[in-house]
Amino acid sequence: MKLRFLLLSLLFSAFAIAQTATVSGVILDKEMNNEPLPFANIMIKGTKTGTTTDENGKYTLKLKPGSYTLVIGFLGYDTKEIPFTVKANEKKVINYTLESNGVMLDDVVVIQTVSKEKESALLQEQQKAVEIKQSIGAEEISKKGISDVAAAVVKTTGITKQEGTGNIYVRGLGDRYNTTTMNGLPLPSNNAARKNISLDIFSTDIVEYIGIDKTFNYKNYGDFAGANIDIVSKNFKASSMLEIGTGFGMNSNAIGQDKFYQQDGPNFHGFGTEEIPNNPLGSYNFNTSWDKSAATPIDGSLFIRGGKSFNVGSNGKLSLFANASFDNGYKYNEGVSRGGVNVQGVAKRNLFKKSFDYQTNSNALLNINYKINSNHNIRINSMLINSSSQKHDEYNGVIDIFDSAPDGGGFIRRSTFDRTTLLINQLLGEHKLTERINFDWGVSYNMMKNVIPDRMQNIFVPLDNDNPTTSTLITSTLNQSDNHRYYQEMTDDEIAGNFNLSYKFGKNEDDKYKGKIIAGYSARYKEINFDATQFNFNILVPDSELPFIDLNNIDGFFNQNSIDLGYYNIQTFNGGLGSPNALKPQNFNGQQIISAGYGAIEYQFTPKLFVIAGFRSEFIIQDIKYTTALAPSGGKKNFDTMEYLPMLNAKYEVNEKQNLKLAASKTYTLPQFKERAPFQFEDVNQVYFGNPFLYNSTDYNVDVKWEYFPKNGEVISVTGFGKLIQNPINEVTVASATNDISWVNSGDKATGIGAELEFRKNLYTIEDSSNEKNSNLGFGLNISYLYTNQDLEPAKVIKETNGTINVAFTEKESRLTGASDLLINSDLSYNKSFSKDKSITATLAGNYFSDRISALGSYGKGNLVDSEVIALDFILKFKLNKNIGIGFSAKNLTDPTIERKQDIQNVVVDSYKKGRNFSLSMKYTF
Structure with missing residues (x-):
């Protein structure tokens, strides 16, 4: 009797699994030129079933056959409800591009800004890029108590700072081999002795992230062998x-x-x-x-x-x-x-x-x-x-x-x-x-x-x-x-x-x-x-x-x-x-x-x-x-x-x-x-x-x-x-x-x-x-x-x-x-x-x-x-x-x-x- 019950249970479970449908897709961010939107919330309306998009904006849900409403949300963005129906064993793809609603609460402001500057988002960008690049963002800068840009870049791989100066060494190559830009445009030096501006005069309060390119990019000037350090200033998007x-x-x-x-x-x-x-x-x-x-x-x-x-x-x-x-x-x-x-x-x-x-x-x-x-x-x-x-x-x-x-x-x-x-x-x-x-x-x-x-x-x-x-x-x-x-x-x-x-x-x-x-x-x-x-x-x-x-x-x-x-x-x-x-x-x-x-x-x-x-x-x-x-x-x-x-x-x-x-x-x-x-x-x-x-x-x-x-x-x-x-x-x-x-x-x-x-x-x-x-x-x-x-x-x-x-x-x-x-x-x-x-x-x-x-x-x-x-x-x-x-x-x-x-x-x-x-x-x- 126990053996029969076990066999029936296994057959029922196999049948239930066979009847499962899959809903998946990619959520894009219209505010970021239709780039994938990580950490967006994906919920089935009226249920506790849900997930969040990964660093590539992708999500996947397992559902029983039936009719549902997919709810897509992200802090500060319009919430979208999409009705759909799935059949047994069906693999349905639902993609969508979210757009900012332009109206946000003060407590939402901080959360959204951090999500755009967090380590995981920058790692996602590093993963997608064809170029070899590194970045350090506002979240990591804040977490490590860093007050200036020079102190921030030396937390990344292969970079040190000369004691008593703002002079940065990248892979052992000093000031003459590096370049400094802000939002992609060159900065002057503040010292007759150096090519680059002292990075310690830039407060991290104004930084969204710092990009560090150790390989040459055709868009950058060729006076380069160590790294181009690009300071990207904050770009406010909240209310x-x-x-x-x-x-x-x-x-x-x-x-x-x-x-x-x-x-x-x-x-x-x-x-x-x-x-x-x-x-x-x-x-x-x-x-x-x-x-x-x-x-x-x-x-x-x-x-x-x-x-x-x-x-x-x-x-x-x-x-x-x-x-x-x-x-x-x-x-x-x-x-x-x-x-x-x-x-x-x-x-x-x-x-x-x-x-x-x-x-x-x-x-x-x-x-x-x-x-x-x-x-x-x-x-x-x-x-x-x-x-x-x-x-x-x-x-x-x-x-x-x-x-x-x-x-x-x-x-x-x-x-x-x-x-x-x-x-x-x-x-x-x-x-x-x-x-x-x-x-x-x-x-x-x-x-x-x-x-x-x-x-x-x-x-x-x-x-x-x-x-x-x-x-x-x-x-x-x-x-x-x-x-x-x-x-x-x-x-x-x-x-x-x-x-x-x-x-x-x-x-x-x-x-x-x-x-x-x-x-x-x-x-x-x-x-x-x-x-x-x-x-x-x-x-x-x-x-x-x-x-x-x-x-x-x-x-x-x-x-x-x-x-x-x-x-x-x-x-x-x-x-x-x-x-x-x-x-x-x-x-x-x-x-x-x-x-x-x-x-x-x-x-x-x-x-x-x-x-x-x-x-x-x-x-x-x-x-x-x-x-x-x-x-x-x-x-x-x-x-x-x-x-x-x-x-x-x-x-x-x-x-x-x-x-x-x-x-x-x-x-x-x-x-x-x-x-x-x-x-x-x-x-x-x-x-x-x-x-x-x-x-x-x-x-x-x-x-x-x-x-x-x-x-x-x-x-x-x-x-x-x-x-x-x-x-x-x-x-x-x-x-x-x-x-x-x-x-x-x-x-x-x-x-x-x-x-x-x-x-x-x-x-x-x-x-x-x-x-x-x-x-x-x-x-x-x-x-x-x-x-x-x-x-x-x-x-x-x-x-x-x-x-x-x-x-x-x-x-x-x-x-x-x-x-x-x-x-x-x-x-x-x-x-x-x-x-x-x-x-x-x-x-x-x-x-x-x-x-x-x-x-x-x-x-x-x-x-x-x-x-x-x-x-x-x-x-x-x-x-x-x-x-x-x-x-x-x-x-x-x-x-x-x-x-x-x-x-x-x-x-x-x-x-x-x-x-x-x-x-x-x-x-x-x-």
Whole structure:
């Protein structure tokens, strides 16, 4: 009887299964040009049967035969009800394209925005793309407590940041090999020393996501070998939103000082400046004090942001988004600082450094998006950034073992205020002219101004070198520039435009186009101007006649009375009072013009094989003129070149979750204006000067990648890559007593091969959609290994610089400067939702980079090498209710020693700890 019952049950179950019908389809997003819409809700009306679309917009439901109503919904979009009937064993396909309803509640705003910026959505885009690309979105940025773009990109595979700068290294390739854009349009540099703008001046508050392309794309400029980093600004699409927030924090080193010192002059907000005074050579007319002031080192931040959307006519929509923010921070570090280390390992300058640094960053952004209809869209972006750094550095010890405080007791003080103002203006358009033809364009006008107004430096030495610790101090008389005030101004104005026309062809059986032809033109015109004037306080009397210096009253010596008494006069590098060109600044200026045309074919050869073949040609002009202390009679260097840049991308879809990708390209690398200008930049322990004979390198790049997407929001990928760089440019220590640094085309070629691993996994997920109590534990890891090698040819350098730069490399071959062999980033994140409006997120993130060369050594002296660093951050965010959120961060918990050595001699030339940073923040959403 039991056996009969079991057989009947099995037969009934088999019959029931046989009677099951299947409903499936793809949901598209009309607001995103009919792209698949992930996470849309699919329900059978009047039942509990339902699902959500996957990252490709697909869904599947199992139903019994009958008549039903399919309900398709997504937050902020019109809900669609579709009646249908299915028969036994029928496979019914229901596809639909959702459209925004233009009316959303405030609590819907946040959820919808996050869904468009979340990690899973960006991974979906990465999976669909034929190109090899990476992105980090607003969700991940927020989860990891990242406040600026530089800190965001170093969380991705194969990228590190140079300590103390905004300089980014991608696969070991530094600033010169990378490019930075915003919404696809180029950005100017804010520093004469670098090609790219410092990414740390961009607040992540204005970022929707950051795209990182490590392979060349025909739409990008060819001055590229590392990565193009594209900052995509927020594009508001909801109904309305208003949010304010504030926070405070501290650095453990800074707060531990009895007094935090700053120079006189710059203000709290970082907008102030000092102009060169009237008659600076004839009398003492400087308004600011040489003496330092004290501040309370508590960091602060404040922001307000809001958005509003309006329906315009039956099909149009106007969206506005604005953001304004200010934040500041205090940092302190101390440690050894040495310079001029010789072959025997003796440092010509041996000091102990104390460094006080106060930084500000102000951002104002306005985005206007006008969706004329589903086929035409216009967007305006305008952004103002003001960033400042106020450094006050004090050094004690041996200034020069031969001439100045040879047994110690010397004192150097340098106070530097550095301010950058950047205005970005962009106008972009997207137009679907026909079903097959699209036209996209963008133009920009950017204005950048960087000033160092009134940098102050003093050097004081013991009157009695035999008793340096007890001797009184006097002003150094060794060099007239030992005590000076320095004024620098650099402007970089640029106009750029991109114009792109595409035509689809070759419909397949699914009524989709298999191919696309693209043609486009892009151009940029840059004008750069750099002026620098240094006022040297030239001592006129012997040491024995100089008054003693009180370090707490330096104004007591540098004043009009001392000039009247004949202690010193004031001169520039062009002379003093009475010299006709004394106030003429040292200057270099130049223009760079790049005019480019490009074309490409994108084609799907089979359901699994996609190929993009492109070609770009660029005509490049880079001219520079200069009049400097190293070239007082002036000079100019012009060059122009034509570059032909092919590229190929291919993707093979192994299955729905796995891809194989290939990328190959030819690119080039231009020298920068500062590197070509014979101008001398002086740090306390390092001097840099330009090489007007520099020329561009040629780069060949190839990447192969396997990627696997196990589940929504997860990825495992492995990438192998190789690069060949002809005539690479390197920083090199030239033949000089002070180990001056310049830039040269150091050899015929450099090669690099490496591998990258990326792993993102949800360790566990608990979902309770009925009560909205969800939890998730996620783990991320990326590892990059790089091997580089380059030949070093001193004869080539001497020949190409006409003997003006003399080098004798210590080694015959070397790694590339800036290249770490091993990079590791990892994070562990826990998210818990207690209800719809209450949640907690905790993230522990760490990173590591191995040793890397900063500058190549010569004449038996070792390379300057930055030692390995391990860092660890902890971020906690808590949403108390619908309106209030709080956050806590503890960064740089390991507080590693930042160290630079001169290898071979094994001498530490720089060493310090940054301290730990703690902050607490709160925001309120209306």
